Amino acid sequence: MTETLPSRTSDLPAKWIPGEVEAGLYQRWVDRGYFEADPASGKPPFCIVIPPPNVTGSLHLGHAMDHTLIDILTRRRRMQGYDALWLPGMDHAGIATQNVVERQLAVDGKTRHDFGRELFVDKVWDWKRESGGAILGQMRRLGDGVDWTRERFTLDEGLSRAVQTIFKRLFDDDLIHRAERIINWCPRCHTALSDIEVDHHEDEGELVSIRYGDGDDAVVVATTRVETMLGDTGVAVHPDDERYAHLVGREIELPIVGRMIPVVADEHVDPSFGTGAVKVTPAHDPNDFEIGRRHDLPMPSIFNEAAVVMNSGTRFDGMDRFVAREAVREQLRAEGRIVAEKRPYLHAVGHCSRCDTVVEPRLSLQWFVKVTPLARAAGDAVRTGRTTIHPKELEKRFFDWVENMHDWTISRQLWWGHRIPVWYGPDGEVVCVGPDDEPPTGAGWHQDEDVLDTWFSSGLWPISTLGWPEQTADLQRYYPTSVLVTGYDILFFWVVRMMMFGLYAMDGRPPFEHVFLHGLIRDQFGKKMSKSRGNTIDPLALIDDYGADALRFTIARGSNPGADMSLSTEWVAGSRNFTTKLWNAVRFALGSGASPDLPVPPADRLTDADRWILGRLREVREQTDALLEDFQFAKATEALYHFTWDELCDWYIELAKPQLAEPELAEGTRAVLGHALDALLRLLHPIIPFVTEALWTGLTGGESVVITPWPVDAGAPADAAATARVEALQRLITELRRFRTEQGLPDRRSVAGRLVGLDDAGLAGHEPAIRFLTRLDAPSDGFAPTATVEVGLPGNGSVHVELDLSGAIDVAAERARLGRDLTAAQKELDQAEKKLGNPKFTQKAPAHVVDGIRARREAALADIERVTARLETLPSS
RNA sequence: GGGCGCGUAGCUCAGCGGGAGAGCACUCGGCUUACACCCGAGCGGUCGCAGGUUCGAACCCUGCCGCGCCCA
Numbered sequence: 001m002t003e004t005l006p007s008r009t010s011d012l013p014a015k016w017i018p019g020e021v022e023a024g025l026y027q028r029w030v031d032r033g034y035f036e037a038d039p040a041s042g043k044p045p046f047c048i049v050i051p052p053p054n055v056t057g058s059l060h061l062g063h064a065m066d067h068t069l070i071d072i073l074t075r076r077r078r079m080q081g082y083d084a085l086w087l088p089g090m091d092h093a094g095i096a097t098q099n100v101v102e103r104q105l106a107v108d109g110k111t112r113h114d115f116g117r118e119l120f121v122d123k124v125w126d127w128k129r130e131s132g133g134a135i136l137g138q139m140r141r142l143g144d145g146v147d148w149t150r151e152r153f154t155l156d157e158g159l160s161r162a163v164q165t166i167f168k169r170l171f172d173d174d175l176i177h178r179a180e181r182i183i184n185w186c187p188r189c190h191t192a193l194s195d196i197e198v199d200h201h202e203d204e205g206e207l208v209s210i211r212y213g214d215g216d217d218a219v220v221v222a223t224t225r226v227e228t229m230l231g232d233t234g235v236a237v238h239p240d241d242e243r244y245a246h247l248v249g250r251e252i253e254l255p256i257v258g259r260m261i262p263v264v265a266d267e268h269v270d271p272s273f274g275t276g277a278v279k280v281t282p283a284h285d286p287n288d289f290e291i292g293r294r295h296d297l298p299m300p301s302i303f304n305e306a307a308v309v310m311n312s313g314t315r316f317d318g319m320d321r322f323v324a325r326e327a328v329r330e331q332l333r334a335e336g337r338i339v340a341e342k343r344p345y346l347h348a349v350g351h352c353s354r355c356d357t358v359v360e361p362r363l364s365l366q367w368f369v370k371v372t373p374l375a376r377a378a379g380d381a382v383r384t385g386r387t388t389i390h391p392k393e394l395e396k397r398f399f400d401w402v403e404n405m406h407d408w409t410i411s412r413q414l415w416w417g418h419r420i421p422v423w424y425g426p427d428g429e430v431v432c433v434g435p436d437d438e439p440p441t442g443a444g445w446h447q448d449e450d451v452l453d454t455w456f457s458s459g460l461w462p463i464s465t466l467g468w469p470e471q472t473a474d475l476q477r478y479y480p481t482s483v484l485v486t487g488y489d490i491l492f493f494w495v496v497r498m499m500m501f502g503l504y505a506m507d508g509r510p511p512f513e514h515v516f517l518h519g520l521i522r523d524q525f526g527k528k529m530s531k532s533r534g535n536t537i538d539p540l541a542l543i544d545d546y547g548a549d550a551l552r553f554t555i556a557r558g559s560n561p562g563a564d565m566s567l568s569t570e571w572v573a574g575s576r577n578f579t580t581k582l583w584n585a586v587r588f589a590l591g592s593g594a595s596p597d598l599p600v601p602p603a604d605r606l607t608d609a610d611r612w613i614l615g616r617l618r619e620v621r622e623q624t625d626a627l628l629e630d631f632q633f634a635k636a637t638e639a640l641y642h643f644t645w646d647e648l649c650d651w652y653i654e655l656a657k658p659q660l661a662e663p664e665l666a667e668g669t670r671a672v673l674g675h676a677l678d679a680l681l682r683l684l685h686p687i688i689p690f691v692t693e694a695l696w697t698g699l700t701g702g703e704s705v706v707i708t709p710w711p712v713d714a715g716a717p718a719d720a721a722a723t724a725r726v727e728a729l730q731r732l733i734t735e736l737r738r739f740r741t742e743q744g745l746p747d748r749r750s751v752a753g754r755l756v757g758l759d760d761a762g763l764a765g766h767e768p769a770i771r772f773l774t775r776l777d778a779p780s781d782g783f784a785p786t787a788t789v790e791v792g793l794p795g796n797g798s799v800h801v802e803l804d805l806s807g808a809i810d811v812a813a814e815r816a817r818l819g820r821d822l823t824a825a826q827k828e829l830d831q832a833e834k835k836l837g838n839p840k841f842t843q844k845a846p847a848h849v850v851d852g853i854r855a856r857r858e859a860a861l862a863d864i865e866r867v868t869a870r871l872e873t874l875p876s877s
Numbered sequence: 878g879g880g881c882g883c884g885u886a887g888c889u890c891a892g893c894g895g896g897a898g899a900g901c902a903c904u905c906g907g908c909u910u911a912c913a914c915c916c917g918a919g920c921g922g923u924c925g926c927a928g929g930u931u932c933g934a935a936c937c938c939u940g941c942c943g944c945g946c947c948c949a
Contacts, residue, residue, distance in 0.1 A: 566888090
């Protein structure tokens with residue numbers, strides 16, 4: 001190594017310590033504006049909007065997965081010459097954020113009502129400024145290539161204007177209306193919730209069977225919510241149920257309350273379930289509400305907003321629902337009304353997704369979006385292929401969902417959020433006010449007190465962040481966005497709403513061309529991560545310990561379409577090892593004088609190893625392109641991993657070492673190595689941006705790999721002959737190493753040997769490489785071989801190697817080794833002969849398959865012959 | 878109850894009609910001037926079970942068992 005190294009190599013430290021470098025690299029990217037989109041650029045646009053994280057949230061592995069995959073897509077498109085925009089931001093998370101601030105107030109024994117609406121909202125903004133949005137800083141740590149100049153927040157002025165605009169339009173189109181219905185109510189948050197904000201899980205409760213009425217009029221009903229009987233206004237049976245035919249139309253007495261309630265016949269009662277009779281509490285159960293409507297039953301509410309019994313006209317008024325449940329049950333028992341009881345009784349119960357309180361169905365006046373026509377349009381967009389869902393298997397779930405979607409409850413009894421733009425007049429007027437309208441003034445006019453569901457604004461995200469309702473340059477250029485990336489568990493939260501609103505607001509143009517749904521991250525045993533299980537992993541801790549690249553690489557490598565992935569610190573450590581491997585490979589290349597600036601010589605002046613690695617590089621590049629276009633992150637990452645470690649490092653670099661020592665080969669080797677690493681670093685950059693940036697700038701002296709073109713013609717067409725010779729070479733070297741290992745030869749001990757038959761095997765020029773990689777010295781004057789190894793090569797050739805081990809070989813070990821080879825060859829032969837002996841196989845199977853089996857038989861026969869002969873020459877032990 | 882998906886090496890997962898694979902773990906040998914976050918070699922599987930289709934099944938079909946998710 002007499003050449004002067006290029007000066008730029010001096011910038012490459014001996015070791016890659018991500019924690020010391022990543023933040024600086026990221027800041028440099030941002031400072032230079034690499035991530036800023038430019039609508040005037042003349043390049044084709046590519047746009048992804050972030051599924052907006054919650055302003056109260058911090059980065060968890062689910063985000064890390066979203067962001068890694070999005071960043072891979074965007075960075076690659078940017079390198080491919082697109083005007084790539086990844087637009088960041090957050091949503092205001094109505095309930096969650098209000099909860100955070102209310103908890104702070106509660107420390108001083110205060111509630112939001114002590115401050116009043118305006119002051120309280122100011123306090124929330126204060127909190128947002130001081131503590132909100134931690135996730136934005138964490139995104140920088142991950143390396144997210146987002147355009148910070150376009151960052152948005154759902155409560156920004158522009159986005160709020162979008163909310164008001166669409167509300168007004170939907171209102172005018174009769175797609176938003178106000179109605180008294182049963183909704184999901186959180187008695188702790190004191191607000192309505194939509195269906196998707198309710199999580200159902202199994203709870204221990206009780207199932208109590210109660211006898212209503214007496215004598216011939218007696219009916220037994222069962223319930224898990226005994227206390228609701230205080231609000232019963234009927235009993236329902238199926239019209240065809242003869243057991244109760246005599247009762248229909250009559251009234252029976254409701255225990256405790258003493259009210260007479262009718263028995264009604266309703267088709268929706270399942271006569272085979274329980275006793276076939278159900279109690280009807282129209283104000284506190286969605287099914288009962290429907291029955292009540294059909295039969296015109298009274299609908300008294302017996303709970304206040306905290307789910308405390310009220311207005312029941314009984315002594316239970318003032319009791320919490322769970323206290324009342326037991327108290328009512330005990331009184332029923334005392335009155336001899338309880339027929340049966342199951343306790344504990346496991347059943348699914350709805351919980352508030354924000355605070356886990358048991359949700360109470362509640363009859364109340366709320367605003368709803370009539371989703372049927374909007375959801376149908378969303379379904380059509382996918383059906384007609386204007387939006388493609390990946391993986392395709394999830395389409396069915398999407399269709400099922402949009403076809404069965406219930407009206408969406410959008411009013412929330414909160415203060416933090418977009419206030420509903422509806423004013424009520426003194427004479428019952430209802431006026432919806434658009435963003436440019438003046439709200440009505442005067443005595444008796446007041447605005448609706450409620451705010452909108454956060455997802456009402458998140459649903460507008462793909463259009464509002466681009467400037468809608470204004471026809472901005474960004475909107476015209478980047479809408480529809482290219483891809484939406486999110487977890488399949490979130491499909492219904494954002495994707496459906498974004499689809500509905502985008503189609504509605506943008507004249508039937510859906511908000512994204514592709515929806516890519518990835519799986520969930522689980523722990524190393526495939527278990528879902530959860531705080532209660534204690535198996536969560538903080539992505540920031542992983543970044544601290546192993547670097548952002550290692551986390552990203554792990555995620556990319558595990559992301560198979562439609563499947564969840566497992567992750568543990570060991571997996572991430574493995575990825576860190578990969579970045580280190582890459583680092584060292586480039587260090588070796590630089591130390592050898594490799595450079596992409598050196599011209600790669602024409603094929604006829606390249607070695608087999610050169611041609612082989614250039615062919616493999618082209619194949620891997622093509623593979624990577626095809627896989628990434630198809631969102632197959634795991635396979636693309638795996639292909640690059642395998643190429644880097646198992647081919648480039650384990651073989652090409654090793655073969656390059658003897659080449660570099662040959663003056664006539666050295667320059668070409670430096671060129672090939674420089675060329676291959678340059679391309680490889682670019683291919684890897686979207687996945688592991690930090691280490692590739694450091695290495696690529698070190699290798700090439702270029703400004704930044706971020707803005708460097710994607711390698712489109714790196715490598716060379718595969719050279720089958722060169723590849724075959726390299727594979728034979730690998731086989732020969734591996735077999736010789738195996739012999740050495742099994743003979744117990746220490747790695748560092750050189751052995752003299754003679755290679756016989758290299759010419760016939762086409763490996764004549766490879767003797768230096770073989771000797772270098774197997775520590776085989778040239779035979780000297782006193783060469784006296786004591787052992788022979790014969791290596792069968794692909795293509796049925798073989799090479800003899802005579803070795804001077806300076807002593808007797810370990811015959812037992814050699815017999816064992818050959819015995820294993822013989823067994824394997826015999827098995828191979830048996831399989832092949834069995835097939836070939838079957839006339840149906842030779843007649844029906846395609847010719848190339850039959851030929852393949854014949855070739856395998858020949859190879860096995862040759863192996864057996866060779867190994868047997870060798871075994872016979874061994875002294876008996 | 879309805880729908881979807883999964884059961885392949887100790888663990889996590891690829892493979893989805895013609896030679897059972899990877900990473901990690903494990904065993905043995907090595908601090909060989911790119912790398913011990915490494916190198917070399919190796920061990921490890923009636924591909925959940927039972928039928929069927931086929932010349933041929935981990936792969937296609939049917940049933941069963943076990944697990945997970947979504948919706949009621």
